[in-house]
Amino acid sequence: MKVMGTWDSGPFDNDTAADWCGDLHDAAPEARAGMVRQALQSAAESADYLDASEGCEAMAATAIVAAECCGGPPVTSVYAPDFLVEGGRVGLSDDLVPLALRALDRVLGEGSELRQLWEEADGGRSLLAEAEPLRAALLRGAAG
Template sequence: MGAWDSGPFDNDSAADWCGELGDAGPEDRAGVVRQALLGAAESVDYLEVDEGSAAVAAAAIVAAECCGGPPVTSAYAPDFLREGGGIGLSDDLVPLALRALDRVLGEDSELWELWEEADDGRSFLAEIEPLRAALTRGAAG
């Protein structure tokens, strides 16, 4: 991999997904986020790294936009988000984002397996925990 770090946008798979999001028309971006979350949350098979990475990036966007979570600042994130733009996401994505993160951190998840092998998942969890905290606050309303 060219990019491999623990941030939600900081690996090749997440960066590729962010490219798709950035290339989508403004009216289609919420659907791109929703599909990434659904791809993980509803997966019953082995969750490949590409789908897991897209779901984490999408969850980070939901956390930032809907829940006051960590801002999107990664160089790999879409320019329009780094520049303070938004997507206009609906609050119903908050519980879906939590489900997607749970799936990524669960069994049969390639992304989680890679991080467990690297450092027992510590650096990845350090990035995920603030997202989960913001999403949990948002889900509580």
């Protein structure tokens, strides 16, 4: 069973993340880091119920930070921005690593619609399996 608007459990494998990645690809290179920061802040700083769309964007942004700043899983999804799949970079600063960790915790925590949807679909196993390597990379990046 899959969550509506998704085709797999990866951070780029849903309609919202794919649309956000398209916007990131189309953005001027100097605007891209701000877009990643905004997606992370929207999730990390949300005090209310976290909408699934914000969670999807935050997961994609977290995957980008983990890959670029922490040596995490490479961005290889066909739904990710082409410039990243081709080996390009956003030009992120390491100060995004703790923000990405907070955003990931928020997406996986109570009060997150994305978590709730995956809980209903498969007990949350798929979402957690995708998040674990991102978290591990971010923790390495934050430590060192």
